[in-house]
Amino acid sequence: MAADYAALKKGGFMRQAQRDNFSMRLAVVGGNLTAGQLTTIAGIAAKYGRGHVHLTSRQGVEIPFIKLGDIDAVKSELARGGVSVGVCGPRVRTVTACQGGDVCPSGCVSTYALAEEISRRYFGRELPHKFKFGVTGCRNNCLKAEENDLGIKGGMSVEWAKGDCVLCGVCVKVCGEGAISMEEGAIKLDVPKCNQCGRCVKSCPTEAWKGEPGYLLSFGGTFGNNIAQGREVTPIINDRDALFRAADAALEFFAANARPGERLRTAIERAGWDAFKTHVEAALNA
Numbered sequence: 001m002a003a004d005y006a007a008l009k010k011g012g013f014m015r016q017a018q019r020d021n022f023s024m025r026l027a028v029v030g031g032n033l034t035a036g037q038l039t040t041i042a043g044i045a046a047k048y049g050r051g052h053v054h055l056t057s058r059q060g061v062e063i064p065f066i067k068l069g070d071i072d073a074v075k076s077e078l079a080r081g082g083v084s085v086g087v088c089g090p091r092v093r094t095v096t097a098c099q100g101g102d103v104c105p106s107g108c109v110s111t112y113a114l115a116e117e118i119s120r121r122y123f124g125r126e127l128p129h130k131f132k133f134g135v136t137g138c139r140n141n142c143l144k145a146e147e148n149d150l151g152i153k154g155g156m157s158v159e160w161a162k163g164d165c166v167l168c169g170v171c172v173k174v175c176g177e178g179a180i181s182m183e184e185g186a187i188k189l190d191v192p193k194c195n196q197c198g199r200c201v202k203s204c205p206t207e208a209w210k211g212e213p214g215y216l217l218s219f220g221g222t223f224g225n226n227i228a229q230g231r232e233v234t235p236i237i238n239d240r241d242a243l244f245r246a247a248d249a250a251l252e253f254f255a256a257n258a259r260p261g262e263r264l265r266t267a268i269e270r271a272g273w274d275a276f277k278t279h280v281e282a283a284l285n286a
Contacts, residue, residue: 029112048065052064059096087124090128095123095134098111129258139197155215156198160209164206198211
């Protein structure tokens with residue numbers, strides 16, 4: 001029986017230049033693998049591949065030189081070691097994430113927990129074309145959120161508490177946007193200039209700056225053959241349920257408006273950014 005290459009690709013097995021050899025893509029969420037999973041992967045690479053793996057640009061792991069006749073055995077042994085196979089093609093891909101606030105002192109949100117939840121909700125969902133989520137913990141944007149169909153960046157809604165302030169001026173110095181100034185014995189925040197980075201909150205020695213963590217979303221980013229930066233169409237979102245309503249809305253819009261083989265960006269540009277914004281806002285206000 002001839003191999004069903006389309007089904008194999010959907011299941012994470014990509015044909016190589018070498019006949020009947022496949023590079024097997026593994027499911028990795030937020031770039032996080034346990035030591036036990038790494039041991040399993042190393043064993044599979046040694047036993048069924050050529051003893052090495054490839055780390056993809058999206059925090060994925062691929063094991064090349066898997067033979068067609070070994071695929072079922074490989075999947076079974078991976079499963080016993082707690083490792084599952086990824087996906088390719090027109091569907092929601094692996095969710096990428098930086099280490100976020102659980103590890104990085106700059107992080108405003110817990111990125112890995114969010115990436116896991118996104119993966120549970122959406123990973124592998126069939127769509128007109130590929131759809132990529134990326135989660136980065138702060139404005140440093142190590143993960144380049146705007147390259148994704150839906151990029152999520154950690155931020156903070158900030159507020160100054162006069163009674164706790166000693167007017168040391170640290171917040172003025174760390175604000176890269178020039179949004180904070182000291183005038184006549186008081187701190188002034190130029191709200192339109194504030195980019196919700198949270199540096200004022202993290203640097204204040206007296207906790208005079210209060211911050212509420214939130215999510216800054218960008219939509220329609222692409223890389224590769226056609227490069228476009230994702231756009232922010234909503235203000236910072238401080239509620240996790242609202243974040244997922246916005247994500248649901250983006251996927252619904254994509255499924256309803258995109259043609260086969262067309263990315264979210266192209267579908268939005270044909271339907272209009274105003275129409276997309278209205279759709280997302282309706283979900284947020286529901």
